Amino acid sequence: MIRFENVGLRYGMGSEVLRDLTFNIEPQSFQFLTGPSGAGKTSLMRLLFLSMKPTRGIVNAFGRDTSAVSKSELPGLRRRIGIVFQDFRLLDHMTTYENVALPLRVLGQEESDYRSDVIELLKWVGLGERMHVLPPVLSGGEKQRAAIARALITRPELLLADEPTGNVDPPLARRLLRLFIELNRLGTSVVIATHDLALMEQVDARRMILNEGRLSIHD
Numbered sequence: 001m002i003r004f005e006n007v008g009l010r011y012g013m014g015s016e017v018l019r020d021l022t023f024n025i026e027p028q029s030f031q032f033l034t035g036p037s038g039a040g041k042t043s044l045m046r047l048l049f050l051s052m053k054p055t056r057g058i059v060n061a062f063g064r065d066t067s068a069v070s071k072s073e074l075p076g077l078r079r080r081i082g083i084v085f086q087d088f089r090l091l092d093h094m095t096t097y098e099n100v101a102l103p104l105r106v107l108g109q110e111e112s113d114y115r116s117d118v119i120e121l122l123k124w125v126g127l128g129e130r131m132h133v134l135p136p137v138l139s140g141g142e143k144q145r146a147a148i149a150r151a152l153i154t155r156p157e158l159l160l161a162d163e164p165t166g167n168v169d170p171p172l173a174r175r176l177l178r179l180f181i182e183l184n185r186l187g188t189s190v191v192i193a194t195h196d197l198a199l200m201e202q203v204d205a206r207r208m209i210l211n212e213g214r215l216s217i218h219d
C-alpha cells in the first residue's frame, strides 16, 4: 500500500534526519513506530502522509511513485490516508460534530447524506453525548477521540496517529488502543508513533524502531 525505497530526508542544508529507509506498509496491517526523541518519527509520519517529499529515494503510495504525481492528483492520494496529530488541530469555533463532519463538507457532500454516519462514528469513539459542545470544553481524551473520528470519517485505508496516548491516562490509553485494534480488524492499516512502552506491550504488533534516522523492523 505504501512502499519506501532507500528514502532519505534532510531539512534545508542540515544533515539527513532519515537515512536509507526501505519498508512496506501492507494493507490491513498494524504497526508501532517508535524510537528516542528526535529520532525522526514525526518526520517519517509527514512522509507517510505525503505532506513532504523525501530528498532522495522513492515513496510509492497506492501503486504510484509520488515523485511523479502532479499537484492536482496529490489530494486524491492523501484522502486515502487519515491522520491524528499530536496536538489534535480541532477548530475551536466548531462543535465536535462539525469538526468531525468537516472533511466531508470540504468534499462537497450534503449534510443530509452524512449526518447519520458522523453521529454513528461519534458514538463509536464514545462521544455521542459530547457532539454539540465546542472543543475547548472537551477533556484531553475527548479531544483525542474527536481527532480520531475526524481522521476516520472519510474511511481512509491507512490511519496515522502521532503519539495518540501522549496526553491521556493509562485506562484511556488502553481504550484508545482497543479502538485502533478494532479499526484494524475492520480492514484499515494503522501506524501508531509512540514512546509508550506499556502501550506497545499490550499488542503483539510489528515495531518499526527509528534510531538516529535509521530504521530497524521487528515483526
Ligand SMILES: Nc1ncnc2c1ncn2[C@@H]1O[C@H](COP(=O)(O)OP(=O)(O)OP(=O)(O)O)[C@@H](O)[C@H]1O
Pocket (backbone or CB within 6 Å): 011, 017, 035, 036, 037, 038, 039, 040, 041, 042, 043, 044
Ligand atoms: N521543520 C524542521 N526543520 C528543521 N529540522 C527539523 C524540522 N522538523 C524536525 N527537524 C529535525 O529532525 C530531527 C527529527 O525530528 P522529528 O520531530 O522527526 O523526531 P521525533 O522522533 O518525532 O521526535 P519527538 O519524539 O521528540 O517528537 C530532529 O533533529 C529535528 O530537530
